[in-house]
Amino acid sequence: MSLRSRFACSFAAVGAVVAVLVGMLSYRAASDRITAETDRTLRSATVALVRDQDRALALSEAVTQGPDLYPGPDLPGPGDEAERQVIVQALAPDGTPTHLGGPAVELPVTARARGLAASGSTGESYTAEVTAAGGAHRELTTALGGGRGALQVAVEVDETHYVLGGMAREIAGAGLAVSLAAAGAGWLLARRITRRLVRLAAVAEEVSVAGPAAAPAGLVGGRDEVGRLAASFGRMLDRLAAAREAQERLVQDAAHELRTPLTSLRTNANVLRRVTELSPAARDRLLDDVEGETRELGRLVDELTELALARNRDEPEEPVDLAELARRAARRAYRRTGRLVYVDADDTVVHGRPQSLERALGNLLENAAKFAPDDREPVEVRVRRGEITVRDRGPGIDTPDVSRIFDRFHRTDTARSLPGSGLGLAIVRDVAESHGGTVFAGPRDGGGAEVGFRVSGSRVLRQGRGSVASHRAVEGCGWG
Template sequence: MSLRARFALAFALISLVVAGLVGVLSYHAAAERITQANDTTLAAATAALAENQTGVLTSPTPPPPGDDGPPAQDGRPDSPSRLQMLVGRHLAQDGSVTVLGGRPVPLPVTAVARGLATTPVAGRTDTTEITVGHDDYRILTTSQGSGRGALQVAMDVDLSNRVLQGMANEIAVVSLVVLLVAAAAGWLLAGRITRRLVRLTGLAEQVSARGGVTGPDVEALQVPVEGTDEVGRLSASFTTMVERLAASREAQDRLVQDAAHELRTPLTSLRTNASVLRRFAELPPAARERLVADVQGETRELSHLVDELVELALSGGSEEPEEPVALAGLAAHVAERVGRRSGREIVVDADGSVVRGYRASLERAVGNLLENAAKFDGDSGEPIELRVQRGTTTVRDHGPGIRPADADRVFDRFYRADAARGLPGSGLGLAIVRDVAERHGGAAFVTAPSGGGACVGFGVANGRLLPDTAEPEHVEAPAGA
């Protein structure tokens, strides 16, 4: 069953229950009022008969001559005799009946009525309803006590019962009408409610069938955002999800294409060296050494490239939890590790910045900046400077610097400036720095400081910067292990 049909059915059932409950309560309230009115009339007539006032049994004013009144539901006319509603009788102790007035109706004498006629206690009553012929009568029997028998007053309640029956029929008809109207209204309203959900379902099925989203699909999968309710928010979230899926798909395709391009060079070199290895025994010792060194270097570069590709692919999709990260301690730890590995002196100048972020990603980004600086600094003799201030991390080297033409592209994947083509590396280190910065709502940057060299760093969004909790630190990482 569709969601629209369920909505319509729910509307109909709720409306039916409400209408039926109101109808039943109204019916019982009307029936109770009518019964109370009849019992009040019977009690008043009994009291009058006890005072020998038989005039209360006189019939109401009959209709005009020639008018037999409206036909009854059973087809019998409501004749003037039927308007003689009350019947008064005296019931003796021996069970004999004396008619005191009113309509001559042969009412049966029940065992309860006989018991009230013989009881010595006055004022005991019994109320019952019986059917005589086609008419319903409500009988009130009241004991007089002291051997005086009992008084019986009966009232024709056929008209009251017909009114209640008509009311019940009307309630049933109204409930049925309410059911149909509620079902129709529920169907229309559910259509308006589920229209956007149906659209979203169709688009989600398209995305599932295609196995992903590409750039040209984004416009076709746009969902109009109508209102600020839950469905409107779902539409906005779906549109954002589609755009991110398309961007992720494009990034994956670009990464695969770039990786395939970069992997060709070391693989081609390895294939060439592998073919030369077939004549390894024929080579002179110096050529053998060069060949082995070349194979080892290419293998090392290929392994490094694969590692960086894996890091780059996982930099934005890992399940690393967010946590408060003190950048001063992180910077000192990374500087010590890179300094020991590279043998370079690294000076850390860090304030008490604490950010809400991903510790491993931030550590990788800072490590890439330091390794990149160590590679390009050369033999300047100056220490590498690592500075952390207000959530912004900057690494300065004293090497040849970065040309303005290369400054805008150094964070692109696999991009290597002319001055870096002869150096080891894959061109992915700064790309990872940029991805980590964007993951934290910030950006990577390059500046040219006075005095030469380059400043490369990244920042985080202001919303991720937590209140400072530490004094600035100045740390010198040891030079080499």
């Protein structure tokens, strides 16, 4: 069953329940009121009989009651009186009935009525509905006490039953009409409510077949739950489309970059077929070239893997002391490159993934060590309030390259002759963005470059209070 049908059925069920409850309460109230009015008439007639029997019997020949009765096909029409005559019957102490007045109808004498007539106290009574002369009657039996028997008065209630039956039919019809109206209103409201959900479901089905690019712009509007759901779904589709585009771009760039070392290896493999014809020096150069290309190919594959998993790495987040992280990265950079690294860090602690952050800083340090012309010139790391900056004294960055150095596989003119794949800074950017931050680059005063990244301010758990450490990596001695 569709959601729209469920809404319609729910509205119909609620309407039916409300109509039934209201109808039952209305019918019960009307029935109780009519019965109470009939009982009041019987009690009044009984009191009148006890006080003045002759006069009461004369009046009982035509006791009228019209306001509560509705004219039927065989009843008096509008403006006429619907007469109900009171039947009066006396019971002797032994239960023998004697008709006193009203229509000549013999009322049935029950065991309870005989008990009241024989031993009931004065005024003790009970009311019951009995059948006499083929019609329903409302009967009141009252004990006279003192061995005088009992007095029974009754009035025919067939017309009352007819009225109540008509009311029940009208209530049932009204309840059915209310249920149908509620179902119709529920269907219209459900159609209006679910219209945007139906459209959203259709878009989801189309996207599942044709991909995120098939999603139309502006799915549905509104500020309610459906509107928020549509907005979230739209953002999810945008992210899926961006991820797919980035994936395709990465595959294309990777294929382009892998083509060069593979071509070189293929060429060297062809040359190796004639290895016996080469001189020892040529063989050594060839093997060195194969080894270098293989090493570069392995490094490229590693960086491609790192880049592909940078955003989706299943690494738990935890508080990270950026000063300690900078020291570890500096030690590793010194062991790999032999370049001194100065660390100037405050006591900032951020919430993030420590391995990813350390990898990003390591890439910056290796990049700076690669471009610095003098091995004796140290690289500087500065940590301030969630921002990490690496400074070197290399050739610097040309203005046209500043906005592109973090792109995948982009290499400046000065870097083309150096080893590397152009993925290191792209990994830095992805790590920064996965922590809600940004990257930056620019020239350094006095020559060189400043390259770094910052994390989102919401991830900073403790703000730094200025420089608390200035360290230098020294081979064999750790920190000085």
